[in-house]
Amino acid sequence: MAYIRTESAAAAANAEPLLRTENLILHYRSERGVVRAVDGIDFTIAEREAVVILGESGCGKSSLTKALLRMLPRNVARYSGSVWFEGRDIMQLSDEAFRREVRWVGISMVMQAAMNALNPVVRVGQQVAEPLRVHRGWSRARALDKAAETFALVGLPTDFLTRYPFELSGGMRQRAVLAMALVTEPKLVILDEPTSALDVLTQANIMNVLKRIKATLGTSFILITHDVATSSEIANRVALMYGGQLVEEASAAHFFRHPSHPYSQLLMASVPRLHDVREPVHIPGQPPNLLDLPPGCRFADRCPARFERCDTAPPIRVDAAGNTVRGWLEAPASTLSGSTAR
Amino acid sequence: MSAQTAAGQTVEAAPTSTGEQREVLLAARDLHTWFELRRWGVIRIGHVRAVDGVDFELHRGETVAFVGESGCGKSSLARTLLGLHRPTRGQVIFEGRDLGTLDAAGWRTHRARVGYVQQDPYGALAPFMNVRRILSEPLIVNGVDDPAERDRQVRQVLEEVRLLPADDFLGKFPHMLSGGQQQRVVIARALILKPALIIADEPVSMLDASVRVEILALLRDVQRARGLTLAFITHDLSTVRYFAERIFVMYAGRIIEQAPVDRLLDAPQHPYTQALLAAIPDPDPDNATHYKDIPGGEPPSLLTPPPGCRFHPRCPMAIAGRCEREVPPEVTVIVGHRVTCWLYVPSAVATPDSATADGTGYMTGHAS
Numbered sequence: 001m002a003y004i005r006t007e008s009a010a011a012a013a014n015a016e017p018l019l020r021t022e023n024l025i026l027h028y029r030s031e032r033g034v035v036r037a038v039d040g041i042d043f044t045i046a047e048r049e050a051v052v053i054l055g056e057s058g059c060g061k062s063s064l065t066k067a068l069l070r071m072l073p074r075n076v077a078r079y080s081g082s083v084w085f086e087g088r089d090i091m092q093l094s095d096e097a098f099r100r101e102v103r104w105v106g107i108s109m110v111m112q113a114a115m116n117a118l119n120p121v122v123r124v125g126q127q128v129a130e131p132l133r134v135h136r137g138w139s140r141a142r143a144l145d146k147a148a149e150t151f152a153l154v155g156l157p158t159d160f161l162t163r164y165p166f167e168l169s170g171g172m173r174q175r176a177v178l179a180m181a182l183v184t185e186p187k188l189v190i191l192d193e194p195t196s197a198l199d200v201l202t203q204a205n206i207m208n209v210l211k212r213i214k215a216t217l218g219t220s221f222i223l224i225t226h227d228v229a230t231s232s233e234i235a236n237r238v239a240l241m242y243g244g245q246l247v248e249e250a251s252a253a254h255f256f257r258h259p260s261h262p263y264s265q266l267l268m269a270s271v272p273r274l275h276d277v278r279e280p281v282h283i284p285g286q287p288p289n290l291l292d293l294p295p296g297c298r299f300a301d302r303c304p305a306r307f308e309r310c311d312t313a314p315p316i317r318v319d320a321a322g323n324t325v326r327g328w329l330e331a332p333a334s335t336l337s338g339s340t341a342r
Numbered sequence: 343m344s345a346q347t348a349a350g351q352t353v354e355a356a357p358t359s360t361g362e363q364r365e366v367l368l369a370a371r372d373l374h375t376w377f378e379l380r381r382w383g384v385i386r387i388g389h390v391r392a393v394d395g396v397d398f399e400l401h402r403g404e405t406v407a408f409v410g411e412s413g414c415g416k417s418s419l420a421r422t423l424l425g426l427h428r429p430t431r432g433q434v435i436f437e438g439r440d441l442g443t444l445d446a447a448g449w450r451t452h453r454a455r456v457g458y459v460q461q462d463p464y465g466a467l468a469p470f471m472n473v474r475r476i477l478s479e480p481l482i483v484n485g486v487d488d489p490a491e492r493d494r495q496v497r498q499v500l501e502e503v504r505l506l507p508a509d510d511f512l513g514k515f516p517h518m519l520s521g522g523q524q525q526r527v528v529i530a531r532a533l534i535l536k537p538a539l540i541i542a543d544e545p546v547s548m549l550d551a552s553v554r555v556e557i558l559a560l561l562r563d564v565q566r567a568r569g570l571t572l573a574f575i576t577h578d579l580s581t582v583r584y585f586a587e588r589i590f591v592m593y594a595g596r597i598i599e600q601a602p603v604d605r606l607l608d609a610p611q612h613p614y615t616q617a618l619l620a621a622i623p624d625p626d627p628d629n630a631t632h633y634k635d636i637p638g639g640e641p642p643s644l645l646t647p648p649p650g651c652r653f654h655p656r657c658p659m660a661i662a663g664r665c666e667r668e669v670p671p672e673v674t675v676i677v678g679h680r681v682t683c684w685l686y687v688p689s690a691v692a693t694p695d696s697a698t699a700d701g702t703g704y705m706t707g708h709a710s
Contacts, residue, residue, distance in 0.1 A: 050630075055549045057521070065462050155638075169640050170412070194635035199577055203619035206634045210635060229580070232625045233634075251628040263676060270552050272580040273624045282555040286520065320429055 003300045014258040016087060017044040017066075018187055018220050019107075024081035026067040034077050035290045037063035039083075039244030042316075045188065045237075050214060052252075053232040054240035054267070056287050061114065061224045064241070065190050068222075069109055070098055086187065105129045108181040109190040113197060115173035118165035125151075125161030128180045134140045135184055143183075150179040153217075154209050169334045171202035175209065182213065190222045195230055207233040232256055240264050243298035250323035260325040297327060305329050364401035367538060368423065368573050369396055372696075373431035375415075375422045381709075390644045392418035394595035400539070403574040405594060407582040409604070409618070410592035413641050414560055415576045419592070420541050423573070424458055425449060437538065454484055459542035463524035467516040473500075473527055474512040480535050495534060502567075503530045503560060522553035526560065533564065539571045540564075547578065550710075558584060579623030580622050583607060588678075591615050594642050595650035601679035610680040612652045651684065664690050 026038035037060040039276045045051045066072060068083060070090075082089045086176045089100050110133070111117065119127055128150060129143035138146070149159045155177040165173055174194065181189050191210075195203040209268065211234060213219055225231050231238070238255035240248045248261040259265050268282045286296060286303035294301070297309040303310065309328040375393035380386055392415040400406060410417045421427045422432055425441055427673045434441040436452060444452060453635040460466035467476055477496045486492050500508040503526040514525055523547060532540055542561060546554040562585040565572045574586055582589055582603055589606045591599040591614065599612040617637050623629050639656040642648050648655055654665040662686050684690040 055550060104645060200579070200621040201411060201636055201642075202621075202640070203635045205638060208633050208636065211630070228551065229623045229625045233623055233629060234627045234630050235627070236630070252630060256625050267552065268625065270555050271625050272555070272584065273626065274580045274583070274619065274622050276582070280555045282559065283552040289374045303576075319406060 001325050001340065017049045017084075018049070020044040020084040020087065022082040022084070024064070024067055024083060025078055025100060026063050026076065027078040028063075028073065028074070029075045029077040030291070033291045036145055036244045036293055038062075038067050039293070041067075041246055042243075043239050043246060045220055045222060047187070047220055048214065048218045050210075050223060050234045051237045051239060052223045052235040053239045053241055054225060054227065054228060054231060056226060058290070059077070059241045060290065061241050062192055062245040065109060065192055065222070067109060067222055068190065069097070069103060078087045100135070100250075101106055104135045104181075104184050104186065105286050107188045107190065108184060110177050110181045110192065110194050112192040113198070114177040114192075115170060118126070118173060118176065123164060124168065124176050128166075128176060128183055131180060131184050143299040147179065147183055150183045151176075153182065153213065154179045155205070161171075171198055171205065174198060174206055176203075178206070178209065182217075182219070185217070186219070188220045188222065190224070192224045193226075194223070196225065196227060204233075210234050228267065229273075234322055243293055244290055245298065245326065246324075247299065247327070248323075248325045250325075251321065253319070254323050261299075261327055262303050262305045262329065264325075266302075266304075268270055299327075364404065364614040366399045367401040367402040367437065369398070369435045370419075370423070370432065372429040373422065373425075373429050373434065373436065375418050375427050376430040377418075377640065388645050389430075391415075391595050391647060392644055393422060393448070394644075394647070395432075396597055397593075397595060398590060398600070400571050400573060400709070402538070402571055403569045404588065405562070405574060405586050406590065407574045407576055407586035408590045408592055409576055409579055409582065411577055411618075413644065414531075415595040415644070416592050417543055420543050420573070420575050424456055424541060425452055431446070442672060450484070450648055454480075454535040455541040456539050457535070457537040458541060459515040459525075459528055459532050459545045462548050463528045463547075464516060466528050467524060469516055472513050472515050473505075473519075476516075476527060477534055480531065499530045499534045502533060502564060503527075505530070517658070520553075521549050522557060525553075525557050526551060529557075529560065529564070533568075535569075537570070539573065541573045541575070543575045546581070547576070549669045561585070578622075579607070579618060580624075588600075591618070594647050595644055596682065598653070598683070599679075599681045601675075605676075605679050609679075611656045611675055611679070611686060612653075613659050613684050613685070618646050631647070633706060651682075659685060661685070661690060 021041055021043055024038055024041040028035040028037060041064060053061050053064065065080065080140060081091065083091050085102065085106060089097060093101065112142055125144055125147050129147040132138045132143035132146055133140065148161055151158050151161060156172060156175050156179065160168065163288040168176065195206050198206065207230065210221065212222060221234065223231060223234060232252065237249065238249055239246050241262055248259065248264045255264065257269050265282045266281065272280045283302060288298050295313065297314045300306050300310040314327045316324050316326045355465055366702060368404050373396045376389035376391050378386065379388055396419060408419065410416045418427060441452065453682055474496060477493050477499060479493055481495060497508045500511060504522060505511045505526050506529045519527065545561065546557050551558060558581055561572065564570065576582065586603050589601060589603050590597045591612065593614050599615050607619065612620050621634065621636050637656040637658055642652055650666045650668050651670045654660045657665065661684050670684045671683045671684050672680050675686060
């Protein structure tokens with residue numbers, strides 16, 4: 001893969017990040033061929049940082065979380081690359097070591113629609129305390145005490161510990177699954193569409209909770225979503241995924257104000273804004289089929305700025321601030337920061 | 343706001359932003375839809391008051407949005423307008439006829455005159471029917487017996503929702519279509535009987551952001567081209583500006599504010615509407631630097647709604663001694679903008695124990 005690095009890009013990556021992936025690949029087997037859901041992902045997340053992974057459905061963003069937490073379906077065709085977490089390559093761990101040392105202890109997760117996956121016949125408090133009993137071997141009483149503490153953290157009244165999931169509203173259940181992910185005090189929490197099924201007020205309240213946890217506990221977050229506006233509530237950095245790859249990875253300020261990649265620009269223009277009379281645009285065409293990805297730029301078919309070189313695989317370019325973009329268009333480094341700034 | 347009427351509409355005067363001069367297509371009068379709740383199927387516990395006293399009028403050719411959180415009764419309202427629920431009290435008057443008085447034939451006509459676009463397109467389409475069958479079915483039910491005529495109409499409506507070329511889609515089953523295409527089929531099915539009113543219940547909430555815009559644009563184009571009345575039910579205020587003319591904000595079974603869209607977004611009056619607007623982010627990196635000032639709590643139970651104003655337990659501006667006791671009246675702020683809130687009743691705000699009501703100018707104290 002062609003990297004064009006400027007000198008100062010290396011400086012941005014000086015401190016050892018909390019998590020770093022190198023050429024992470026997760027392909028699935030299917031009757032019609034290999035699904036390249038995660039196809040060479042490189043990204044890093046520092047401590048106390050929230051990285052938002054944006055993308056349309058079918059771009060592979062949920063598969064990326066599966067690859068990070070090694071929660072794989074049976075039809076894996078290829079699972080390779082490196083995931084460095086707290087200084088070691090967790091891809092090298094055995095399944096048992098991974099389960100014991102990484103999953104939930106180091107990295108936990110709130111799955112998509114997790115609030116609807118709570119066990120209906122077990123009290124919420126028991127379910128939230130369970131990771132401590134399984135992963136830490138704590139006693140029931142001690143784990144419940146900690147669960148009560150975590151309840152307070154996410155804004156749930158502690159008397160909800162003894163309630164059953166059906167007695168809780170959607171927002172409360174979402175807080176409960178968040179508590180379940182936080183109860184072991186992991187360094188990194190992966191959130192897959194944590195607010196997409198919630199109302200706007202509840203959504204805003206949950207985002208407040210996430211902000212507070214990030215500020216007080218210093219937890220890092222990977223937020224997977226297709227909701228651009230809500231993601232800006234917490235993002236330090238934004239990674240945009242398309243066809244199994246990252247097409248742009250940049251600071252929130254850069255991405256939300258002047259995105260570089262044509263896809264990023266279209267995506268930002270497609271977001272309806274409350275106080276803006278400009279019509280949102282729609283992105284023409286369909287996302288590429290992960291079974292049959294084009295050899296060149298994967299966005300080329302929908303790209304308004306397509307030219308001849310787009311038929312060959314584009315390089316990743318890194319600007320002085322460490323923002324990366326995958327594409328031919330921004331070839332001279334100077335246009336990268338200036339093209340859409342004003 | 344531009345007049346969104348197609349040629350051939352019977353609208354003589356240019357409608358005002360409130361649409362007052364247009365012909366009334368549908369009116370709801372004191373509409374209540376309650377659901378009886380029983381424990382173990384026998385013991386009556388009470389009623390879920392999903393729609394609890396709603397009055398409004400929809401004019402021919404206009405697009406309105408009903409906005410509210412889940413559980414505010416907006417979907418129950420939609421289903422009552424469609425005739426899927428019988429109102430507990432009150433009336434729905436559609437094209438001059440009270441739905442409560444319809445016989446079986448009347449209902450069939452009504453259902454042909456009102457199209458329904460469901461929230462989940464995949465769930466709304468029978469998985470064992472191909473697109474041709476899905477779209478032919480309403481025609482068969484409504485007596486279009488000639489297969490050639492059905493084929494013509496199906497192709498026409500597919501063209502209208504831009505599923506082209508039609509031959510590529512006619513034989514496809516729902517699972518072979520993308521979410522956006524499925525929703526286009528649902529819209530086509532709602533359109534095929536040439537209804538006067540389309541009720542779209544969260545038509546894009548299950549779709550991807552980029553597809554959403556497309557589907558909303560399609561609905562708007564169809565509405566304009568056919569001069570349809572479109573009632574759009576959503577929890578997402580950020581999309582309504584692009585095509586609704588008026589907005590109704592619902593809370594706990596009632597309409598608490600209604601106004602032309604620009605007016606509502608720029609000068610929301612009800613504290614709930616203000617909170618709703620404040621909660622919706624625009625994509626801005628500065629959002630991450632501060633907490634949102636949002637009332638906590640949850641929408642109330644519709645089984646035992648709070649007395650007085652239903653928003654008072656969460657309201658930052660509740661007037662003690664008033665809001666929790668008495669149901670607020672509907673106040674006209676300016677023509678076409680009505681709000682159901684005590685803050686806009688001068689006598690209520692001026693009472694001595696209303697120290698929490700601010701920002702209204704009534705509470706200017708003396709510098710003693």
